[in-house]
Amino acid sequence: MTQRNQDDKKESSxxxxxxxxxxxxxxxxxxxxxxxxxxxxSSIEIPLFTGxxxxxxxxxxxxxxxxxxxxxxVGGKCPxxxxxxxxxxxxxxxxxxxxxxxxxxxxxxAGNVLVLExxxxxxxxxxxxxxxxxKSAHVASRVIKSAASxxxxxxxxxxxxxxxxxxxxxxxxxxxxxxxxxxxLERKTSMDFCFRxxxxxxxxxxxxxxxxxxxxxxxxxxxxxQMKYGLIASKQMxxxxxxxxxxxxxxxxxxxxxxxCITRGIxxxxxxxxxxxxxxxxxxxxxxxxxxxxxxxxxxxxxxxxNLDVIEIxxxxxxxxxxxxxxxRMPEKILEHDRIIWFGDLNYRIALSYSDAKKLMEGNDxxxxxxxxxxxxxxxxxxxxxxxxxxxxxxAPTYKYSFNSDTYYAAEMNKSKTKRRTPxxxxxxxxxxxxxxxxxxxxxxxxxxxHRPVCANFLVEVEVIPGGLKKKLSGSNMKIEVEELLSPSSxxxxxxxx
Numbered sequence: 001m002t003q004r005n006q007d008d009k010k011e012s013s014x015x016x017x018x019x020x021x022x023x024x025x026x027x028x029x030x031x032x033x034x035x036x037x038x039x040x041x042s043s044i045e046i047p048l049f050t051g052x053x054x055x056x057x058x059x060x061x062x063x064x065x066x067x068x069x070x071x072x073x074v075g076g077k078c079p080x081x082x083x084x085x086x087x088x089x090x091x092x093x094x095x096x097x098x099x100x101x102x103x104x105x106x107x108x109x110a111g112n113v114l115v116l117e118x119x120x121x122x123x124x125x126x127x128x129x130x131x132x133x134x135k136s137a138h139v140a141s142r143v144i145k146s147a148a149s150x151x152x153x154x155x156x157x158x159x160x161x162x163x164x165x166x167x168x169x170x171x172x173x174x175x176x177x178x179x180x181x182x183x184x185l186e187r188k189t190s191m192d193f194c195f196r197x198x199x200x201x202x203x204x205x206x207x208x209x210x211x212x213x214x215x216x217x218x219x220x221x222x223x224x225x226q227m228k229y230g231l232i233a234s235k236q237m238x239x240x241x242x243x244x245x246x247x248x249x250x251x252x253x254x255x256x257x258x259x260x261c262i263t264r265g266i267x268x269x270x271x272x273x274x275x276x277x278x279x280x281x282x283x284x285x286x287x288x289x290x291x292x293x294x295x296x297x298x299x300x301x302x303x304x305x306x307n308l309d310v311i312e313i314x315x316x317x318x319x320x321x322x323x324x325x326x327x328x329r330m331p332e333k334i335l336e337h338d339r340i341i342w343f344g345d346l347n348y349r350i351a352l353s354y355s356d357a358k359k360l361m362e363g364n365d366x367x368x369x370x371x372x373x374x375x376x377x378x379x380x381x382x383x384x385x386x387x388x389x390x391x392x393x394x395x396a397p398t399y400k401y402s403f404n405s406d407t408y409y410a411a412e413m414n415k416s417k418t419k420r421r422t423p424x425x426x427x428x429x430x431x432x433x434x435x436x437x438x439x440x441x442x443x444x445x446x447x448x449x450x451h452r453p454v455c456a457n458f459l460v461e462v463e464v465i466p467g468g469l470k471k472k473l474s475g476s477n478m479k480i481e482v483e484e485l486l487s488p489s490s491x492x493x494x495x496x497x498x
Contacts, residue, residue, distance in 0.1 A: 061463070061465075062461045062463060063464050064459050064460065064461055064462070065250075065282075065459075065460055066095040066097070066439075066457065066458070067095060067096065067098075067099065067341070067457070067459075067460050068089070068090065068097065068098045068099065068456075068457055069101075069289075069341055069343050069429055069455070069456045069457075070088065070089075070098075070100050070343075070453055070454065070455040071101045071102075071291070071427050071428070071429060071453065072088075072101070072102050072446075072451065072453035072454075073102070073103040073104050073426070073451035074103070074104055074105055074449045075104055075403070075451065076104045076107035076239070077448060077449055078106075078121040079121065079125055079128055081124075083128055083448070084132070085128050085129060085132040086132050087444060088453060088455070089129070089133065090455065090457075091132055091133065093457075095457065096246065096250060097244070097246050097247075097250075097282075098129075098229070098244070098246070099244050100129065100243050100245075101291030101343050102125060102241040102242075103241075103291075103293040103344060103345040104239040104293070104345075104449075105122055105236070105239055105240075105241045106118045106121055106238065106239050108272045112239070113238055113265065113266070113270055113271065113272045114270070117237075119161035121241075122161050122236045122241045123164040125241065126165065126231070126234060126243060127164065129243065129245065130168050130229075133228065134228050134229055161234070165231060168227075170230030170248045170251050171230060173257075176232060176251075176254050176257040177258070178256075179322070179323045179324065179325065180254070180256070180281060181325055228248060230246060230248045231243065231244075232244040232246050232251065232280070233257060233259060233278050233280070235261070235276050237261045237263070237271045237274060238270075239271075239272060240291060240293050240344075241276075242276045242278060242291040244280075253282055253283050254280055254281065255280070256286075256322060256323060257278075257280045258278075258279045259276065259277065259278055259279075260277045260279070261274065261275070262312070262317055264294070264312060272293075273294060273295060273296075273309070274293065274309075275290055275293070275313050275317070275344070277289065277290045277313075277317050279331065281330065282462055283462050283464045283465070284463040284465060286330060286336075286338045286339070287340075288331070288337035288339070288341075289342075289343075290313070290317075290340070290342040291343055292342065292344040292346065293345045294309045294310070294348075295309055296347050297347075298421065302349070303348060303351075303374045306346065306384070307384040310384045310385060311384070314333075314334055318332055318333065319332050319333070320332075335432065338433065338435065339431075339436055339461075340432040340433055341430070341431045341458070342388070342429070342430045342431070342432070343429040343430070343454075343456075344427070345451065346375060346427070347426050348375035348378070348428070349424040349426070350372050350373060350374070350397070350423070350424045351374055352369075352422065354420060354422045357369065357422045357423060361396070361397070364396075366393065370393060375425070385430060388431065388432050389436075391440075391441035391456065393425060393441065394441075394442075395442060396443070397423035398425055398426060398427045398443050398452040398453075398454060399424050399425075399426040399427065400423065400424075400450045400451070401447070401449075401450045403447070408423050409421055427443075427451055427453070428454065429441065429454060435461035436460050437458065437459040437460075438456055438457070439456075439457040439458060439459055440455075440457045441454075441456045442454070442455055443455070
């Protein structure tokens with residue numbers, strides 16, 4: 001028998017094995033499968049990712065997950081070790097996914113913008129977040145102490161963001177980037193099952209601030225058993241920092257992780273302003289989280305610069321294609337995703353004089369003040385964020401406060417007109433598309449910086465293939481399964497099929 005005939009016969013036996021197995025699964029479930037899931041030779045009709053606005057494929061279920069999103073401009077201050085984030089993260093009402101965006105985690109001076117990015121504050125924020133979410137600071141400190149480069153406690157050494165990020169992961173970065181497309185469609189295209197991505201297509205922006213490692217240190221694997229939440233992504237661009245966390249048992253359903261950065265700072269090229277966007281798939285739904293810091297200024301016409309930032313971010317953000325499957329519909333642009341949330345210091349101000357705004361604030365007349373909110377005006381006019389949604393604002397303006405005070409900066413009478421700032425809702429959270437329901441939209445009362453953090457809770461619909469058809473298997477596991485299939489003792493061996 002020629003080698004080609006042997007290969008054809010082997011492929012035929014493998015296909016027959018999967019067809020038999022799925023037929024048995026359908027019988028065990030009472031034959032309740034939808035016709036679109038039925039296997040007929042190589043004809044599979046389950047699409048991978050449907051994209052925004054597309055109908056849900058038959059045979060898939062919708063499940064709801066809680067997503068917590070927060071934005072905080074921390075005014076260039078490095079966090080102290082006693083800063084407690086429990087209230088900020090609302091740990092008494094825990095979510096499935098945490099998406100946190102910070103602005104000005106470092107002072108926006110020439111050294112940080114032009115020379116060398118300071119990663120120490122980002123690493124400290126990660127440690128504080130982990131301490132609140134996992135309530136296991138001893139786990140992190142044990143791992144940190146095991147690495148000689150840390151030399152002890154995180155707050156008494158200069159940590160590496162690359163290394164500290166690894167201590168909080170429950171899955172390797174390589175697995176998070178991998179394709180998690182349904183096996184059924186992958187069998188249609190090849191026997192590779194699309195478990196690995198084209199690593200050569202992963203650009204520098206697609207990686208986070210840490211390097212990729214195929215293996216974890218042993219200490220991390222041990223400590224991850226005690227963690228409730230695992231780190232999915234962390235990325236810094238000068239003062240902007242975004243981090244995504246997820247319940248440990250859900251991390252295995254994440255794939256196609258990609259990150260893109262757009263600079264909109266000085267001359268439109270530097271990273272003191274701009275955005276970091278995170279794209280990923282969770283089960284069979286694509287997500288995009290955009291953390292931005294837009295152009296500042298409260299002079300008339302400054303809102304047009306912010307509008308331009310939004311337009312350029314939507315236009316220029318491009319996620320690299322990393323899935324091997326030609327049938328994959330993983331989005332490459334922001335608005336192509338199924339679930340999209342944009343948050344950050346958007347810097348839109350109040351289109352009123354300081355004295356007029358002050359009168360409305362003294363009477364807590366938020367509705368009248370909101371009527372003059374630039375973001376509301378520009379969005380309704382279709383000049384920026386057209387089609388985006390924002391929850392009703394019931395809280396006071398979040399900017400600008402005197403440090404460590406509940407007093408607005410402009411309210412101090414010794415401030416000159418050139419230095420005073422009209423209070424504004426600079427810090428915002430918006431979303432786009434269907435399948436997202438906002439549960440709450442509030443600000444938190446931290447005096448840490450001149451901004452108050454803003455938080456939102458969402459209930460987000462996610463498409464999940466029922467019956468365990470989609471399993472996140474490694475290439476080695478698939479190899480074992482195929483070898484077992486072709487072993488002499490297997491009932492599906494080609495010699496036993498006739």
